[in-house]
Amino acid sequence: MAKDMPQGVGTGAASVAPARPRASGWARILGWAGQRARLIAPLVTLLGLVVFFSLTTDSFFTTRNLWNGILSQYAVVAVAAAGTTFVLLCAEIDLSIAAVSLLIGVLSAYFWVTPVAGIDFGTWGVLIGLIAAALIGYMNGYFAAYIRIPSFMMTLAMSTIALGLAVWVTQGKPIFKVPDLLRTLGGTGSKIGPVPVPVIVAAVVLLVADIVLSYTKFGRYVYMTGGNCEAAEMSGVNTRQVVALCLMISGLTAGMAGMLNVGKLNGANPQPSNELLIFTIASVVLGGTSLFGGEGGIKNTLIGVLIFGCLRNGLNQVEGISIYIKQAVEGFFLVGALLLNVVALRLERIRTQAE
Amino acid sequence: MKRDDTVPYPSPVTHGSAPSTQQPRPVEPLLALRGVTKRFGGATALDGVDFELMPGEIHGLLGENGAGKSTLMKILSGFQAPDEGEMTLRGAPICFSSPAEAKAHGIGMVYQELSTIGALSVAENVFLGDQPTTRGGIINWKQMNAAAEAQLRELGVRVDVTRRLGALPLGLQQMVEIARIVFSGAEVVILDEPTSALSAPEAERLFASMRELRARGKSLIFISHFLEDVLAVADRVTILKNARRVATMPAAGLTKQRLIEMMIGRDASALAATYQEGVELPPPVEAPPVLEIEGLSIPGAVRGASLTVRAGEIVGLFGFLGSGMTEIARALFGQVQPQAGVIRLNGRPVQVHSSTQAKRLGIAYLSENRRATLFPRQEIYKNVTLAHLDHLVPPLFRRGSELGIAEQMVKRTGVRPPNPHLLAGYLSGGNQQKVVLGRWLTRQPKLLILNEPTRGMDVGAKREVLDLIKGLKAEGVAVLLLSAEPETVMTEADRILVMSKGRVTKEFASERVSKDLLMAHA
Ligand SMILES: Nc1ncnc2c1ncn2[C@@H]1O[C@H](COP(=O)(O)OP(=O)(O)OP(=O)(O)O)[C@@H](O)[C@H]1O
Ligand SMILES: [Mg+2]
Numbered sequence: 115m116a117k118d119m120p121q122g123v124g125t126g127a128a129s130v131a132p133a134r135p136r137a138s139g140w141a142r143i144l145g146w147a148g149q150r151a152r153l154i155a156p157l158v159t160l161l162g163l164v165v166f167f168s169l170t171t172d173s174f175f176t177t178r179n180l181w182n183g184i185l186s187q188y189a190v191v192a193v194a195a196a197g198t199t200f201v202l203l204c205a206e207i208d209l210s211i212a213a214v215s216l217l218i219g220v221l222s223a224y225f226w227v228t229p230v231a232g233i234d235f236g237t238w239g240v241l242i243g244l245i246a247a248a249l250i251g252y253m254n255g256y257f258a259a260y261i262r263i264p265s266f267m268m269t270l271a272m273s274t275i276a277l278g279l280a281v282w283v284t285q286g287k288p289i290f291k292v293p294d295l296l297r298t299l300g301g302t303g304s305k306i307g308p309v310p311v312p313v314i315v316a317a318v319v320l321l322v323a324d325i326v327l328s329y330t331k332f333g334r335y336v337y338m339t340g341g342n343c344e345a346a347e348m349s350g351v352n353t354r355q356v357v358a359l360c361l362m363i364s365g366l367t368a369g370m371a372g373m374l375n376v377g378k379l380n381g382a383n384p385q386p387s388n389e390l391l392i393f394t395i396a397s398v399v400l401g402g403t404s405l406f407g408g409e410g411g412i413k414n415t416l417i418g419v420l421i422f423g424c425l426r427n428g429l430n431q432v433e434g435i436s437i438y439i440k441q442a443v444e445g446f447f448l449v450g451a452l453l454l455n456v457v458a459l460r461l462e463r464i465r466t467q468a469e
Numbered sequence: 470m471k472r473d474d475t476v477p478y479p480s481p482v483t484h485g486s487a488p489s490t491q492q493p494r495p496v497e498p499l500l501a502l503r504g505v506t507k508r509f510g511g512a513t514a515l516d517g518v519d520f521e522l523m524p525g526e527i528h529g530l531l532g533e534n535g536a537g538k539s540t541l542m543k544i545l546s547g548f549q550a551p552d553e554g555e556m557t558l559r560g561a562p563i564c565f566s567s568p569a570e571a572k573a574h575g576i577g578m579v580y581q582e583l584s585t586i587g588a589l590s591v592a593e594n595v596f597l598g599d600q601p602t603t604r605g606g607i608i609n610w611k612q613m614n615a616a617a618e619a620q621l622r623e624l625g626v627r628v629d630v631t632r633r634l635g636a637l638p639l640g641l642q643q644m645v646e647i648a649r650i651v652f653s654g655a656e657v658v659i660l661d662e663p664t665s666a667l668s669a670p671e672a673e674r675l676f677a678s679m680r681e682l683r684a685r686g687k688s689l690i691f692i693s694h695f696l697e698d699v700l701a702v703a704d705r706v707t708i709l710k711n712a713r714r715v716a717t718m719p720a721a722g723l724t725k726q727r728l729i730e731m732m733i734g735r736d737a738s739a740l741a742a743t744y745q746e747g748v749e750l751p752p753p754v755e756a757p758p759v760l761e762i763e764g765l766s767i768p769g770a771v772r773g774a775s776l777t778v779r780a781g782e783i784v785g786l787f788g789f790l791g792s793g794m795t796e797i798a799r800a801l802f803g804q805v806q807p808q809a810g811v812i813r814l815n816g817r818p819v820q821v822h823s824s825t826q827a828k829r830l831g832i833a834y835l836s837e838n839r840r841a842t843l844f845p846r847q848e849i850y851k852n853v854t855l856a857h858l859d860h861l862v863p864p865l866f867r868r869g870s871e872l873g874i875a876e877q878m879v880k881r882t883g884v885r886p887p888n889p890h891l892l893a894g895y896l897s898g899g900n901q902q903k904v905v906l907g908r909w910l911t912r913q914p915k916l917l918i919l920n921e922p923t924r925g926m927d928v929g930a931k932r933e934v935l936d937l938i939k940g941l942k943a944e945g946v947a948v949l950l951l952s953a954e955p956e957t958v959m960t961e962a963d964r965i966l967v968m969s970k971g972r973v974t975k976e977f978a979s980e981r982v983s984k985d986l987l988m989a990h991a
Contacts, residue, residue, distance in 0.1 A: 329865045331858045338855055341844040348802075348841050349856040349908065350828030408846055 152402045152409060156417045159400075159454050163421060167428030174428050181310060186302050188423035189312035190371045190378065192416070194394045196323040197251075197367025199415045200360040202398055203327070204340040205407025206258060206265040208364040212391035213276035214250055215372030216384065218243045220280045222296065222373050223289040223382035237295050244369055250276065251365015255358030265361065280384040288383040292376050300377025312374055319367065324412035336360060340407025397422040400451055421451060497560055499524040499688050500545065500576075500657060505554030507540055509895065512886060514540040516712040517554070522657065527679060527689045529703030529720060531696070533732055533927045534899030535885045536709040538692050539581055542659050545690075546578035547571030577655030581662050581692075581898045581925070582839065585646050587635025592617035594634045594645050595652075620652045621645070625674035639666045639838045640790040640953075644675075651678055658682060659690045662898065664698060665925050666837070668789035668953035669988060676702045694899070694927050696725045708732055733929050740928045747983030748959050754782040758816070759947035760916050762797070765810030770796035772971040773810070778916065783938070783948040785962030787955065789991050793971040794951045795837060798918045801949075802827045802834040814916070828856070831915030835906060835922055837951070842905040845894025849884065850875035852893045852904050857912040878907040883933055898925040906934060913944050920951040935961050955984040967991050 168175035194211050201208045225239025235242060254272050258265035298304050304311045327333035338346045339356045347353045371390065376382045401418020403410025425447050429435065435443055498521035507515040515537045522528055530538050543549040545556070547565030556563055558574060565571040568578070585594045592610075593600065595617040600608045617630045626644045634642055643666040650658055660679075664672040679689055679702055693699050699706060700720055707717040708731045715731050729740050756779040764773045771793040778784045788794045799805045801812065803821040811818055814830055821827050827834070833856065836842050844852050853875040854861055862871050875889045882903040884896065893904055902925050909917060922938065923931045938961060941948060952958050958965050965982060967975040967990040975990040 325865075331862070331864070334851065334855070334858060334866075338844055338847065338851065341847050342840075344841045345844055346855070347824055348804075348834065348836050350824045350833075351855070352823070352825040408844070 153413060153417070155454065156400060156402045156414060156421060159451050160417055160421045160424065162454075163424045163428065163451075167424065167431070171428065171431040171433070173431050177308075179427070179431075181308060181313070182302065183427045184420070184423040185313045186310040187427070188393075188397075188419050189310070189316035190300070190374045191390065191393045191397055191422070192316040192419045193319045193374060194368050194371035194390060195397045195415045195419055196319050196412060197364035198394050198398050199323065199403055199410065199412055200327070200336060201265070201364045202340075202395075202403050202405060203336050203407060203410060204357050204360045205343070205405075206357055206361065207395075207405075208251075208254065208269045208361060208368075209266065209391060210250075210254060210269040210273040210276060211364065211368040211371075211394050212388045213273040213280070213386070214247060214365055214368040215375065215390055216386070217250075217276040217280040217283075217372070218247045218369035219372035219376040220284055220289065220382045220384055221246060223292050223376055224283055226293045227289060227291045237293050240293055240295055240373060243373060244366065247369020247372075248362055248366045251362040251368070252358060254365060255361030258361060259354040259357035265357075269361075277384075277386050284382070284384045286384060288381055288385075290381045292380055292382065296373050296377030297380060298377070300374035301380070302378055312378065315370075315374065319370065320412055320416055323363075323367075327411055332356070332359070337408055340404075340409075342408070393422065396448060400448075425451065496523055498522060498557075499559060501557045502541070502545070502551075503555050503557075505541070505544060505551045505556075507537075507544065507549065507551050513712050515544075515551070518709070518712070518714050520545075520707060520714065521717075522688050522690060523705075524688055525683055525686045526704045527683050527691055527702055529699035529706035530690055530692045530709070531699060531706055531728060531732055532709035532715075534903075534925075534930055535897040536732075537712045538709055539661055539897060541709070542578060542661055542690065542692065545571070545657075546576050546659055548578070548580075572653070572655070575654075575656035576659070577650040577653050577657070578659035579647055579650045579661060579663050581665075583639075583642055583646055585634055585642055585649075587633065587642075589634060590631050591621070591628055591634050591637070591645055592630040595620060595630070595649050597649060617648075620648045624648055624651070624678055625671065638790060638795065640668060640671060643667060644671060647675060651682065655687070657688050657690070659692075661692045662694070662925055663691075664693060664695060666921075668991075670789055672698065694925065694931075696728050696928070700725065700728070710734065729928055732927070740932055747981050747986070749981050750965065750977060750979050751963055752979050754779050754963055756780040756782065756945075759814065760801070760949065761811075761813040761816075762801075763811045763813075765797060765800065765812070766808045767793070767796045767800055767805055767971075768808050770805075770971055771800075771807075774968070774971070774973050776966055776973060778947040778949050780945045780947050781942045782963050783942060783950055783961050785958030785965040786949060786951045786968060787953070787958045787965055787987050787991060788968035789953055791970065792968040792991065794968050795920060798834060798920055798949070798951055801832055801916075801918060828914075832918065833909045833914035833916070834918045835909050835920055837920035837924065839898075839901060839905065839924070842908075843893055843901050845901075846892060848889065849879060849891050849893050849896070849904055850889035853878050853889070853907045853911060856908050860912055874911055878911055879904075881937060882907045882910070883930055899927055899930060902926055903930065903934065910937060910941075913941065913946050916947045916949065917941065918949045918951070921953070921957075922950070923952075923954075923957055931957075932960075955987045958987070959984070 173179055194215060198208060198211060222239050222243035225235040225242060250272065254265065254269050257263045257268045298311060299315050300312050302310060306314065327336060335346065335351050335356045338351060339353045343353050397418040398415050399405060399418065400421045401410065401414035403414045426444060429440065429444055429447065501521040503519055504517045505515050506517055518541060520541060532538050540549065544551050547568045547570050563574065586597070592614045596613055601612045601616065603609045614630050621628065621630065621644065624644055624647065626641060628637065628641060634645060643663065647663055663675060667675065679691065682689060691699060691703060700723060703720045705717060706720050706723065708715040710732060758777045758779050760778040763775045765771055766773055774793065774797060776784065786794045796805060800807050801821060803823045803826055812821070819830060821830065850872055854871050861874055872889060879887050879889050884900050884903045893901060896904065906922050919938065923934055926934060938948060950958060950961055959982060965977040965987065966973050967987055969991050
């Protein structure tokens with residue numbers, strides 16, 4: 115573009131500037147990278163962590179640690195995080211993940227050891243558990259989307275209900291017998307070749323979730339509802355149904371995570387703990403999925419779970435960190451990783467007109 | 470309307486408090502930009518632009534969609550930083566790092582997109598950021614409400630200022646935003662397409678307020694695609710084209726046609742029609758009615774309105790703010806429930822409860838509010854195809870087919886830059902409007918309701934888009950076209966209904982109509 119074009123200023127003589135070239139290849143490349151900043155930034159964080167822990171410890175970057183210490187350990191989180199991604203994408207939140215997973219884990223073990231109403235459900239208990247998980251999730255969704263109780267409150271309440279039910283069903287006592295199926299799917303010892311089975315389960319769940327989000331109309335509606343709910347509604351998207359279904363999916367994956375956990379621990383203990391909830395939401399957000407909806411995805415969640423897994427696993431192996439301070443250090447690292455994401459996104463992202 | 474002064478800029482009236490207005494002639498620019506360049510990725514939004522604003526002038530800023538007007542003003546108001554170039558305020562170099570800093574220096578801007586907060590009250594929005602407080606730092610509600618009411622009354626708006634802003638019609642929301650800036654005491658008031666959501670009476674009152682501010686020595690910048698308005702209120706105009714300045718000149722003696730020539734750079738006579746002499750409506754369409762509304766009433770908005778739209782017919786609905794047009798459209802799309810009346814679609818009575826159901830019935834609705842239509846953080850192609858995914862793509866997407874449709878629509882509506890992968894929020898205002906309009910043109914519904922479809926588009930784009938809509942007639946689509954802009958309904962419609970205060974006051978069919986005639990009934 116010639117900068118020396120005459121500018122007819124102050125007179126009536128208007129010069130006609132040449133037409134601006136169409137979007138150049140350069141613009142496309144920048145646009146491409148800009149739009150993928152959300153994926154590239156956490157990827158850089160992950161690589162940074164891997165390099166850091168590989169250099170500071172001897173035990174981190176070993177085949178054994180990668181398979182058993184990270185991938186296998188965080189498969190449960192990955193499964194729950196797959197569903198949570200749907201919920202965050204449509205700008206809602208699910209705080210009942212941990213409680214629902216506990217309840218469903220307990221239920222599946224309970225049906226395995228106890229005949230209910232004279233019927234010995236056996237492995238079918240697992241199916242019942244999955245249906246119950248979806249129902250609980252849908253109830254969250256129904257009340258959040260149709261009755262308009264904020265999902266924050268609704269799922270918090272549901273969390274209490276689910277915990278209470280778990281304790282009631284078991285009368286507070288742990289169950290030490292678990293369905294063989296769950297031991298196979300979730301057990302750390304079960305492998306196909308070198309690959310732990312829970313990792314395969316998590317991979318399948320993530321893959322299905324990714325296909326749904328990226329390649330189906332429903333997935334698109336999730337993004338658009340999160341991006342601008344009013345505009346989605348005015349385009350004929352049934353936004354309430356979308357929200358309700360997303361919370362249902364989250365309930366379902368929480369239930370699956372709970373079952374895998376039961377298989378992994380080889381027992382079901384109705385001990386309340388919010389660890390899974392914190393792990394899951396931290397992973398999804400670390401991966402770069404926006405808490406405000408519409409941006410992110412399963413690829414982000416996969417990276418996020420890996421970041422989170424590497425972080426915890428790696429810190430464990432760094433020498434000289436007192437066990438008492440470990441948790442605080444973990445928190446600091448978490449903030450650091452989040453900061454990196456936010457800064458990277460800010461750098462790439464130009465302020466939008468319609469913000 | 471005739472302007473009363475023909476000097477390049479009026480000699481500043483000095484009963485205001487601006488110190489610079491005391492200077493002897495020649496007057497120094499109050500605010501000047503030199504060689505400002507701004508790039509977004511690979512695209513150049515501004516390319517070495519100079520701009521100067523004189524004290525006590527109304528400066529019109531014109532240019533096609535995407536010419537760089539909003540970007541230039543965002544730089545002036547501290548919302549964006551230039552890549553190159555400098556800025557001076559009263560001769561001293563200055564550089565704003567935030568809108569707050571610009572505001573502290575007396576520069577206030579009404580953005581093209583509303584920046585008000587729907588969940589707050591009207592009064593809170595008028596004073597957004599600096600509510601009057603008692604000595605203890607607590608908001609003085611009484612004082613705030615009274616002041617907000619007084620300011621809005623000055624702009625001719627009478628509303629209960631304690632109401633939630635989001636519940637008001639778009640035009641009123643726009644007036645609230647304008648009131649916020651105009652009465653903030655700013656020395657420089659920048660108005661980016663303030664009238665695109667207003668109807669004639671509000672716009673006139675805004676112009677009166679602008680002239681009054683000028684009389685008090687303030688400077689104003691006015692961006693608009695309504696060229697007649699700009700010629701009527703501005704002292705000087707600057708024209709941007711393709712990121713460059715084409716000219717800055719006195720408005721006196723300029724014509725609409727001359728402006729268009731400079732903006733678009735091609736023969737402008739076809740676009741310059743003023744519609745002052747009116748147009749002849751075509752003979753009536755003989756086809757079965759698609760939509761019949763009888764005695765529709767919506768509390769507080771519509772009182773017994775009736776109308777019919779036939780297949781292959783464009784019915785224009787013209788009215789000002791508060792006429793109730795938008796409520797009729799919303800009722801047809803299931804957003805409000807009418808209290809009384811019948812809606813028939815293809816002869817069958819229907820009750821529409823949701824947008825999903827409306828879509829199933831073959832009704833499509835483009836809202837007048839861009840906040841309710843655009844997905845700024847999603848790609849253009851996703852914005853375009855959303856409403857018709859069911860029909861456009863197979864159950865599992867193959868990117869190609871969807872992209873192909875979007876690309877075609879982007880081309881037909883003339884979106885610039887024509888790259889469907891760009892996030893829609895990165896487009897200029899007029900181009901965003903082309904995208905959301907394109908969403909409803911990707912597939913023909915039975916009944917298409919368009920509420921201000923050409924909002925914010927430049928004269929050329931408006932014409933092209935209106936031609937596209939006309940093309941739907943041949944496909945047998947029934948189109949209900951709502952606009953507060955006489956030109957839009959006059960160029961397009963087969964019949965024109967005028968609405969006022971919730972009633973249909975006049976129907977024009979196969980006769981001559983003019984702007985004044987329409988206004989007289991509104
Ligand atoms: N945040 C952004 N990111 C990328 N490109 C941008 C951004 N803001 C503006 N642009 C581009 O800069 C150019 C100028 O845009 P601008 O909004 O200034 O146009 P405008 O003259 O105000 O047009 P309109 O009349 O449609 O409002 C456009 O091509 C637009 O796509
Ligand atoms: Mg603009």
